[in-house]
Amino acid sequence: MFKILKYSFYDLIRSRWSYVYFLFYLLLGFVLLFLNNDLSKAVITLMNIIIILVPLIGTIFGVMYFYNSREFTELLLAQPIKRTSIFLGQYFGVACSLSLSLILGLGIPFALYGLFESNAIFDFSLLLVTGTFLTLIFTAMAFNIAISNENKIMGFGYSVLLWLFMAVIYDGLFLMSLILFEEYPLDNFSLLATMFNPIDLSRTLILLKLDISALLGYTGAVFKKFFGTQLGLFISISMLCLWTLAPIFRLAWKAKRKDF
Amino acid sequence: MIQIQELHKRFSKNKVLIGVDLEIQNGGIYAILGPNGSGKTTLIKAILGMVLPNKGKIHLNQKDIKNQWKYRENIEYLPQIANFPGNLKVSELIKMIIDLRSKPSSSDELIQRFGLEPFLDKKLNTLSGGTKQKVNLVLTFMFDSPLIILDEPTTGLDPIALLTLKELIAQEKKKGKTFLITSHIMQFVEEVADEIVYLLEGQIYFKGTIEELQNLTHKTNFEHAIAALTAQNV
Amino acid sequence: MIKLGNLILVLIVLQMHLAYSKTISICHDCDVKSIQKGISMAVDFDTLLIKKGTYKEFNIVIDKPLTLLGQNYPIVDGEDQGEIIRIISDHVTIDGLFLINVGTSYTSDHAAIRVVKSSFFLIQNVVLEKLFFGIYLEKSDHGKVYHNKIIGDAIDEYNSGNGIQLWYSKNIEIDRNIVQGVRDGIYLEFSDNITINNNISSNNLRYGLHFMFSNDDIYTNNTFKNNGAGVAVMFSKRIKMYQNQFLENWGTAAYGMLLKEINDAEISGNTFKENTIGINIEGSNRIRYTNNHFVNNGWAIKVLGACYSNTFEHNNFLYNSFDISYNSKLNDNVFNENYWSDYTGYDLDDNGIGDVPYRPVKLFSYIVNRTPETIILLRSLFMDIIDFSEKVSPVFTPDNLMDARPLMKKI
Structure with a gap:
C-alpha cells in the first residue's frame, strides 16, 4: 500500500492543480495576515473558508483523480498487489497531497508572521487539524462515490450534490426542524444533528476553541456542559475519526467486490 | 496451465459469460477472438482477477485464484488502453513498476528495441498514442513470467514497432511461455497464433488450430474463415 | 486667593486638632x-x-x-x-x-x-x-x-x-x-x-x-x-458611565452591562470586550452611547422590549458574533457614524464614510432570539446565505435600523 501511496503522492504533488491549490492557500494566508494584521480575525475568516472549500476540493479532486487514473488502476490491478492496497494507497495519496497543500499553504505565511510566539497557535493548529480531517473525510466519500458509479458525469453530479447537501442543505433542514419543534427541548437533538454532518462538526469544534463556547452555552445546561468542558472537544474529535474511518472501510469493502 | 470451469459473469442484466469451459496448456500462443461484446476482455480479466465471476472456478497451475493476488507475479498483462498517470516521466513509470514487482527486468534492452530513449525524460501525458503503447509493451515484456496476456497489442503501433513486437513474441515463445492474445487484426493473429479460441455470445464457440478452423469452414483465407464462423451462427 | 484662604483655614483647624487631640x-x-x-x-x-x-x-x-x-x-x-x-x-x-x-x-x-x-x-x-x-x-x-x-x-x-x-x-x-x-x-x-x-x-x-x-x-x-455580569443599572436616572472596562463576563446570560428601565444616561469611552452580551438593554430611553469599543463579544448590544430615542455614535464594533440584536420590528434609535468591522461597503468619494448603509441586525440574531438552540448554526454557510438575502431585502428585521454613515476606519 505504501508504494502505491508514494507514487500517487509523487504524481499528485507535481500536478498543476496541487500547485494551484497550494498557491491559493499561500496567497490567502498572506493576504489575510498582511492586509489585516489581526491573527484572531484571520483565524475566523480561515475557518469560514476551510469548512466550505476543503470539502468541495476534496470531493471534486477525489472523484476526478479516481476517474482519471482508471486505466492506471487497471494496470496496477494486473500487478501482484492486493486490491485494497491499491485503492487505499491511491486514496491516501490524494488525501495526503491535498492536506499538505493546505497545511503548507497556510502554515508558511502564519509561521513567517510569527505564529509560534502568538497564543493563537492552538486555534490555528486546530484549524489545520480539522481541515485535514475534512480532506480525509470528503476525499474518502468521493472515492466511494466514484467506485460505485461507472458513469463519470453521474459521479461528479453526486459528489457536487454531496457537498451541497453537507455544506448548505443539511443546515437548512436542520434550522427548519429546530424552528418547527421550538417548543420541545432541542439541545440534545441539535448536538446529535451536528454530529451527523462532518462540516457542522468541524465548525462547532473550531467555534468551541474560538472563545465562543460561552456564547453557545447561552442556550442551556446541555450546551454548556458540552461546549464548556473537554467533553465537547473529545466527542467531536472522536466523531471526526469515525467519520473518517467509515468511508475508508466502505471503500476497502467495495474495492474487494468490484469488477474492472 | 489454466483451467476454467463453468464460468458465468453478468454485468447487471447483461450476461457476458455463460458457462465458459476452457483449458489452456502451458506453452504456445492462444488467440482469443470473437465479435465485439463477446466477452474476450471479460474472460481475460477474470483470469487476472480483475473481474470477479458470479459462478465457476478458475485454476492456475492447479490453484484456485479466488481472492488471491500473489499468483499475478507470474502473469504479465498488456491492457487495451494505455493510459498512465500523466505527471510521471516514462523512466519513473518503468522504475515504479519494477519497484512494485521487485523482480529483475530487462527494461533497458526493451527501451532500446522500441527506440524509447528520447522519451525517457518526457512526461507521460505528452506522449502520442503509439509511443504510449510502446511504453506499455516495455512494461509487459520486461519481466520473465511464464504467462503473458496481451489485449489488443497492435493498437497504434507503426510497422517497425509491430515487427519488433512480433519478434519479441516469437522470442519469448521459444522460452516456452504461454500467450493469450486478443486482436482485431486477423493478419497478425494468423501470423502468430498457434490456437484460436473463438468466443460467441458468452460461450466458447470454437477452439482449435487455424488449420482446423479452415477445414471446418471450408475457407482457405483465415479472415473469411472467421467471418464464416460468425455467420454460421447467425 | 479664596483657595489659599481655604487652605489656611484647614491648616488652622488641623493644628487645633493636633493640639487638643x-x-x-x-x-x-x-x-x-x-x-x-x-x-x-x-x-x-x-x-x-x-x-x-x-x-x-x-x-x-x-x-x-x-x-x-x-x-x-x-x-x-x-x-x-x-x-x-x-x-x-x-x-x-x-x-x-x-x-x-x-x-x-x-x-x-x-x-x-x-x-x-x-x-x-x-x-x-x-x-x-x-x-x-x-x-x-x-x-x-x-x-x-x-x-x-x-x-x-x-x-x-x-x-x-x-x-x-x-x-x-x-x-x-x-x-x-x-x-x-x-x-x-x-x-x-x-x-x-x-x-x-x-x-x-x-x-x-x-x-x-x-x-x-x-x-x-x-x-x-x-x-x-x-x-456573573459586569454592571447592572436598574431603575435609575442620569447615570454617567465613562472609560470603564467590561471584560470577560462569559457564561449563560452573562453580560458586560445590563440596563433596565434607565433613562437619560450617558455611556462614553467604555470598552466591552469578550462578554457574552456587551450591553443588554431593556426599556431604556434617551441614552447616548458614544466612543465605546465593543470587541469580541457574543452580542455587542442586545435590545429587548421598548427602547426609544437612544443614540449610538462613534462607537467601534469589532469582531462581535452579532453586533445588534432586536426582538421587535420597531426601531426608534439612531445609529450614526460608527465603525463596524463587518462592514463590506466602499467609499468612492473618499470622505471616510461608507457610501452604502450598514445593517447591524442579522436575520440569524432574530432567529436565535426566537429559538436559542439555533445558535449551533453560527457561522454556517447556510446562515450566511440567508443573512445576505435579509440584508438585501429586510423582512424580519426593522428596515430602518441601519447606520447610514458607517465609518471606514476605526476610531
Missing part, C-alpha cells in the same frame, strides 16, 4: 488591650493607634469622632460572631486595619464595617477577608471609601453579601478599591450623587457594580472583569 496606643502589652476599651476611653478627635497583633473583637461601636489607625495591619478577628465595626458618629476615620471572620446570618446583614447615619467618614487602606458584607453605608453622606481591598470567598448567592453596599446614602466617593469574590462588588440602592472611580471589581458572583433606584451617579475608569 491625643493618641491612644492599643496593643497586647499596652495599658489599653482592646479596641472597644480604647474607644470608651477616648474623647472626640482622638487617634487610636492599633499596633500589630490579633484582636478578637466584634460589635465595636464608634460613637464619637475618632481615627482608628492600624500599624502594620493589625488583625481584628470577628470570630464569626456578627458585625465587627459600627460607626454611628460623624468624622470617623478607619485606616489600615485587617478585618476577618464576619458572621454569616440569614436574618441580618452583618458587615465588617457599617456606617449608620453618619457624615464625613473616611475608610481607607482596609483589608477585608472571610466576610459576609464588607463595607455597608446606611443613610450616610459625604464620606469616602478609598483604597480598600475586599476579598471574599462567596460560593452561593443566597448566603453571601456585597463588597461595598450603599443604602440611602448620598455624596459618597468610592475610589481605588479592589473587590472580588463577593455577591455584588459594589451595590447602590436609593443612593444619589455617588462617584465611583478607579475600582477593580472582579470574580464576583452576581454583579461587579449594581445600581438600584439610584440617580445622578457617575462611575469612571473602573474595571469589571469576569463577574
Whole structure:
C-alpha cells in the first residue's frame, strides 16, 4: 500500500492543480495576515473558508483523480498487489497531497508572521487539524462515490450534490426542524444533528476553541456542559475519526467486490 | 496451465459469460477472438482477477485464484488502453513498476528495441498514442513470467514497432511461455497464433488450430474463415 | 486667593486638632488591650493607634469622632460572631486595619464595617477577608471609601453579601478599591450623587457594580472583569458611565452591562470586550452611547422590549458574533457614524464614510432570539446565505435600523 501511496503522492504533488491549490492557500494566508494584521480575525475568516472549500476540493479532486487514473488502476490491478492496497494507497495519496497543500499553504505565511510566539497557535493548529480531517473525510466519500458509479458525469453530479447537501442543505433542514419543534427541548437533538454532518462538526469544534463556547452555552445546561468542558472537544474529535474511518472501510469493502 | 470451469459473469442484466469451459496448456500462443461484446476482455480479466465471476472456478497451475493476488507475479498483462498517470516521466513509470514487482527486468534492452530513449525524460501525458503503447509493451515484456496476456497489442503501433513486437513474441515463445492474445487484426493473429479460441455470445464457440478452423469452414483465407464462423451462427 | 484662604483655614483647624487631640496606643502589652476599651476611653478627635497583633473583637461601636489607625495591619478577628465595626458618629476615620471572620446570618446583614447615619467618614487602606458584607453605608453622606481591598470567598448567592453596599446614602466617593469574590462588588440602592472611580471589581458572583433606584451617579475608569455580569443599572436616572472596562463576563446570560428601565444616561469611552452580551438593554430611553469599543463579544448590544430615542455614535464594533440584536420590528434609535468591522461597503468619494448603509441586525440574531438552540448554526454557510438575502431585502428585521454613515476606519 505504501508504494502505491508514494507514487500517487509523487504524481499528485507535481500536478498543476496541487500547485494551484497550494498557491491559493499561500496567497490567502498572506493576504489575510498582511492586509489585516489581526491573527484572531484571520483565524475566523480561515475557518469560514476551510469548512466550505476543503470539502468541495476534496470531493471534486477525489472523484476526478479516481476517474482519471482508471486505466492506471487497471494496470496496477494486473500487478501482484492486493486490491485494497491499491485503492487505499491511491486514496491516501490524494488525501495526503491535498492536506499538505493546505497545511503548507497556510502554515508558511502564519509561521513567517510569527505564529509560534502568538497564543493563537492552538486555534490555528486546530484549524489545520480539522481541515485535514475534512480532506480525509470528503476525499474518502468521493472515492466511494466514484467506485460505485461507472458513469463519470453521474459521479461528479453526486459528489457536487454531496457537498451541497453537507455544506448548505443539511443546515437548512436542520434550522427548519429546530424552528418547527421550538417548543420541545432541542439541545440534545441539535448536538446529535451536528454530529451527523462532518462540516457542522468541524465548525462547532473550531467555534468551541474560538472563545465562543460561552456564547453557545447561552442556550442551556446541555450546551454548556458540552461546549464548556473537554467533553465537547473529545466527542467531536472522536466523531471526526469515525467519520473518517467509515468511508475508508466502505471503500476497502467495495474495492474487494468490484469488477474492472 | 489454466483451467476454467463453468464460468458465468453478468454485468447487471447483461450476461457476458455463460458457462465458459476452457483449458489452456502451458506453452504456445492462444488467440482469443470473437465479435465485439463477446466477452474476450471479460474472460481475460477474470483470469487476472480483475473481474470477479458470479459462478465457476478458475485454476492456475492447479490453484484456485479466488481472492488471491500473489499468483499475478507470474502473469504479465498488456491492457487495451494505455493510459498512465500523466505527471510521471516514462523512466519513473518503468522504475515504479519494477519497484512494485521487485523482480529483475530487462527494461533497458526493451527501451532500446522500441527506440524509447528520447522519451525517457518526457512526461507521460505528452506522449502520442503509439509511443504510449510502446511504453506499455516495455512494461509487459520486461519481466520473465511464464504467462503473458496481451489485449489488443497492435493498437497504434507503426510497422517497425509491430515487427519488433512480433519478434519479441516469437522470442519469448521459444522460452516456452504461454500467450493469450486478443486482436482485431486477423493478419497478425494468423501470423502468430498457434490456437484460436473463438468466443460467441458468452460461450466458447470454437477452439482449435487455424488449420482446423479452415477445414471446418471450408475457407482457405483465415479472415473469411472467421467471418464464416460468425455467420454460421447467425 | 479664596483657595489659599481655604487652605489656611484647614491648616488652622488641623493644628487645633493636633493640639487638643491625643493618641491612644492599643496593643497586647499596652495599658489599653482592646479596641472597644480604647474607644470608651477616648474623647472626640482622638487617634487610636492599633499596633500589630490579633484582636478578637466584634460589635465595636464608634460613637464619637475618632481615627482608628492600624500599624502594620493589625488583625481584628470577628470570630464569626456578627458585625465587627459600627460607626454611628460623624468624622470617623478607619485606616489600615485587617478585618476577618464576619458572621454569616440569614436574618441580618452583618458587615465588617457599617456606617449608620453618619457624615464625613473616611475608610481607607482596609483589608477585608472571610466576610459576609464588607463595607455597608446606611443613610450616610459625604464620606469616602478609598483604597480598600475586599476579598471574599462567596460560593452561593443566597448566603453571601456585597463588597461595598450603599443604602440611602448620598455624596459618597468610592475610589481605588479592589473587590472580588463577593455577591455584588459594589451595590447602590436609593443612593444619589455617588462617584465611583478607579475600582477593580472582579470574580464576583452576581454583579461587579449594581445600581438600584439610584440617580445622578457617575462611575469612571473602573474595571469589571469576569463577574456573573459586569454592571447592572436598574431603575435609575442620569447615570454617567465613562472609560470603564467590561471584560470577560462569559457564561449563560452573562453580560458586560445590563440596563433596565434607565433613562437619560450617558455611556462614553467604555470598552466591552469578550462578554457574552456587551450591553443588554431593556426599556431604556434617551441614552447616548458614544466612543465605546465593543470587541469580541457574543452580542455587542442586545435590545429587548421598548427602547426609544437612544443614540449610538462613534462607537467601534469589532469582531462581535452579532453586533445588534432586536426582538421587535420597531426601531426608534439612531445609529450614526460608527465603525463596524463587518462592514463590506466602499467609499468612492473618499470622505471616510461608507457610501452604502450598514445593517447591524442579522436575520440569524432574530432567529436565535426566537429559538436559542439555533445558535449551533453560527457561522454556517447556510446562515450566511440567508443573512445576505435579509440584508438585501429586510423582512424580519426593522428596515430602518441601519447606520447610514458607517465609518471606514476605526476610531
